[in-house]
Amino acid sequence: MKAETKNDIKQANKGQTNQYARKGSSNKVWDFFCSVKLAVVIILVLVVSCIIGTVILQEKTFDEYVARYGYGLATFFKITQLTNVFHSYWFSLLLILLCANLICCTIKRWRNTFLQTGFVLTHLSLVLILIGGVVKFQLGVKGGVNVYEGKSVNYFLTQTIDRKGKLDYVKKDLPFSIALDDFILEKNEPKFQLVSYVKSKDRQKVLEVKIGKKQRVPGSDYKVTIKDYVPDAELKQEPVNASDKPDNPAIFVKFFGSEKVAAEGWLLAYDRNSYEDKKQGIRIEYIWLSSQQELDKALNSVETAKAQVSVSMSGQTQDYPLDLNKVFKFEGTDFTVKMLQYVLNYGDRRPLGEQPPDNPAVQVEINGPEGAETRWVFEKFADWDKMHPAKYKNLKITCSGIAGTYMAKNTVRIYQTPEGKQVLVYIKDKEIAETMPWELEKKYAIPDTGNQVVVASYFPTFDFKKEVIKKSDEVKSPAIFAEVEGPNGKVEDWIFSSNQYATWYTDNNFALVYESTGESVKHFTSKLRIEENGQTVAEKTIRVNDPLEYKGYAIYQSSYDPEAGTFSGLQIVKDPGISVVYSGFGALCFGVVFIFYIKPFLRKKLKKEVEE
Secondary structure: OHHHHHHHHHHHHHHHHHHHHHHHHHHHHHHHHOOHHHHHHHHHHHHHHHHHHHHOOOOOOHHHHHHHHOHHHHHHHHHOOHHHHHHOHHHHHHHHHHHHHHHHHHHHHOOOOHHHHHHHHHHHHHHHHHHHHHHHHHHOEEEEEEEEOOOEEEEEEEEEEOOOOOEEEEEEEEEEEEEEEEEEEEEOOOOEEEEEEEOOOOEEEEEOOOEOOEEEOOOOOOEEEEEEEEOEEEEEEEEEEOOOOOOEOEEEEEEEEOOEEEEEEEEEOOOOOEEEEOOOOEEEEEEEOOOHHHHHHHHOOOOOOOOEEEEEEOOEEEEEEOOEOOEEEOOOOOOEEEEEEEEOEOOOOOOHHHOOOOEOEEEEEEEEOOEEEEEEEEOOOOOHHHHOOOOOOOOEEEEEOOHHHOOOOEEEEEEEOOOOOEEEEEEEOOEEEEEEEOOOOOEEEEOOOOEEEEEEEEEOEEEEEEEEEEEEOOOOOOEEEEEEEEOOEEEEEEEEOOOOOOEEOOOOOEEEEEEEOOOOEEEEEEEEEEEEOOEEEEEEEEEOOEOEEEOOEEEEEEEEOOOOOOEEEEEEEEOOOHHHHHHHHHHHHHHHHHHHHHHHHHHHHHHHHHHO
């Protein structure tokens, strides 16, 4: 019996020892999660993670990371999810650990008294906010969709990066349809400004638009006075002949298709000197020649000009043929010039052979002491770069003869000289087919086409009689009548906001531009309806920061069609953790109020009761 009793005591002691061991192990785990040091470490790691997520660009394609950081770092960032820190699993794990740490610390330090309510609420609020954040990062979705007026959608698109690191869009279905009944875009009244430019100083200055006030342009000898202003102006121009001296020759041409006038208008020798009917492949040109010798030469050749580029600097000018991709040396300098390409109509994407010569231009590459510079040079706008300073400001480049090299299948050239010689030449397939003298008001047939051409009028010095008409009192297309006083005296002219080019003073050194500063959008709204099973279940007119909410989805107004205004850009957000976060903020507010106001009041009351 003694032996059995000793054995029972040993077994009991062994079981008690195992129990103490298990209890000690549990205490270590509990102490670990209750540790303030753990909270500090987690918070520091979260801070570092947030800094990394700010420094490293987030949610970009793999190619963008390779271009910016190199292939090795880009691969490392991708594997460790440093390219999407705030939605990574390890970031959510850190938030969960911090949440567990807060819960354990709260339980350990909680004393079961009413005065601990503030302590509990503030810690609980942090736990709720963290839980809400984890839910948002892992379960929340955000995307966008464009909806056209009168249409509806039942999906939206979210942006994602696929496994290969490429940008992609994923379609997410909605449990309902969104219909756009109306989109309203309201703009503020447009604003305009008068900008002066002094070329020699390369300086711009915004001037006041105040009638009667004379303004001196800082750092120059120019003065500007606004004499009149029209908020919504229209320019009416009547062609007139200013002189019998041929300073600006022009003819009024009528083009007949069968017996009816198909087109008519003025052709100016030194400006827009051609008309083209693309459907019939007929082109009419008006060319003024300065002498009989030039006329004789023109009648023996279809070429009226050779395309070339002229380069000027410090009083020296050199001409180069339009030979693409050939490098030309600007003699006496360190500059070289190369013609990269040319077009007949700048901005026209059609093949060169289908472009009309409306705006010929050459793209030129300049190489000099400060490296390479590329610029476009326009034949009809030689002064275009005056308001657009380039790298080599002292290098002037112009082009000519590009428009003259163009020729349609059937070309009619109307020649005229100061001596009174007037010759009409018909060119077919780039060969002279017929030549004849021409007279005013006489019809001339264009062979093999069934068309006719008539020169109805001739003005030796073509000009316009200008009249500015006020269309309305609203600020739509304003114009100002400005007087510029400078080294060459006073000059007056109307300056229109609709004109995209500068108005230059006579010395070609001072210019004025009246331009729009941009028509700002006042607000834009969308009238939306939510449809389920063919029934309207919710509707609202949304605007920025005022969404329509339904079934956990928030539908925000985010963008619109800036050109036609026919669609509304919507942002779709679903955040299942938002209610938890708001609950946390509510608990935090009440906990702070309890700690700073209710708790001191209760302590004071208890102390008074004890003293009594």
